[in-house]
Amino acid sequence: TVTEPAQILNYLRKLRFNADYELSARQGADTMAYIALLEEKLRPALLHTFWVDTENYSSLTRPWFASRSPFPLNFLVPGHHANTALSRILLTKSDSPLHTITEVEGKIYSEAKECLNLLSHRLGTAYYFFGNTPCSLDAFVFGFLAPLHKASLPSSPLQNHLRQLENLQRFCDHILNAHFSSHPGSPQPVQETVDANLQKLTQLVNKESNLIEKMDDNLRSSPQHKPFRADPRPSPSNSTGSTPA
């Protein structure tokens, strides 16, 4: 098994899948530099937004992860991730071991906003970072930005900042449409068919219940039959209904 993005990319390269084939040496160097920038400046703020900020964690991240893990992992795994995230932020970004997370927050968010601005400047009006075809840097940037762009976070200054950078949003949407929308397992078309089926079923049930009500009224209004409980029976083909003996 291969873990970690960098190792996965190396593994794929050995199998001759390489998106960076067309890049020049200098662009390859730029890729490494930008990835380092993302890791250093953007990742702490993303970790904080998703795992340390209590509102986001309790309303979005934890239920999200817990819903995908079987018992008892759904209690243990999110907490473990949150602790790892917190310790990583404190160890790498805080100036002294005595600082708490609140003192570091301002610093990491301002660095992350600056990083987003730098990415926006670098991307400009192009669709991808290098030329017209995507490469590994585009994949890395997408991986960092897409959750921030799409997740419905209750409180996130970073997400608000991203909303002001239109070219980065366009970049994410473009990659989503181009590479993720035609996926067979994607929830979007399945959801639509489910909705359509549900709608048809609802209509059928409504029609049937209308018919049954009419039948009931007819029976009540005819004098030779005793009035009986108006149970809606699901068999409209039986027009006279079954009467008690």
Place this chain on the structure above:
Amino acid sequence: MTLMLSVPLTLSNFSCYSPVCIDSSHFIMSLAAEAFVSQIAEDQILLSDCASSLAVQAYLRMCNLPVQVSYRPNAEYMSPSGKVPFVHVGNQVVSELGPIVQFTKAKGHSLSDGLDDVQRAEMKAYMELVNNMLLTAELYIQWCDDNTAAEISRPRYSSPYSWPLNHILAYQKQWEVRRKMTAVGWAGKNLEQVYEDVSQCCQALSQRLGTQPYFFNKQPTELDALVFGHLFTILTTRLTSDELSEKVKSYSNLLAFCRRIEQSYFEDSQAGSSSRGYSKGPSLF
């Protein structure tokens, strides 16, 4: 005693602190020449701190600001952020290259004004690359590699202190650095992988530099200072094995780059330095 490296100008004086034993007048901890082997027990500064320190000095010299380097064994505790080097100007103390660059910019000295936004983004990205790869690799080699830690790092770091403080402080520092390595995911790497990462980083820097004299245009920027600080220190420091410096030496344009900056910005100190100053120290020539 302090090493006087100041160039007298009308601008305010900067004092730069590095954690070296107060008896030593050597700025570089490197032990490349035989004559300095006897200094091992007394010098305190380690590779990573020396690299950062040299980067700040190079940057200040590039801005034509006079700098005085003084050594204090407790420099880490004097620094506001716990990291060396830091700069003491008037009644202000600023530590680490990033804030120092911003500080000098606020005072009106900046090397990166001529860059446009895209270039500035690139410069910041490359600075992060150096910090992420080279600095972390240096810290790993110093503290997570048992040989180096036992033979070089711990003795040097604890040299100004007496027993038992020297043991306590050295192990505390080692524990701190190992925790940090675990947090960033480097704890699982072995030495070969670290050398490989350094090699890739140097390759990226070498490709970016190409045949230009400096990384951007014809003028040096803070990126040049940072790269110079790290590469020069790696090249002139003797560790338990030479593999790290060999990795850097295999890129000839980086060697030429270091020589060029050393010549342009550090040679002019020979006239004003004390007898055991920088000029007698190791150089690339």
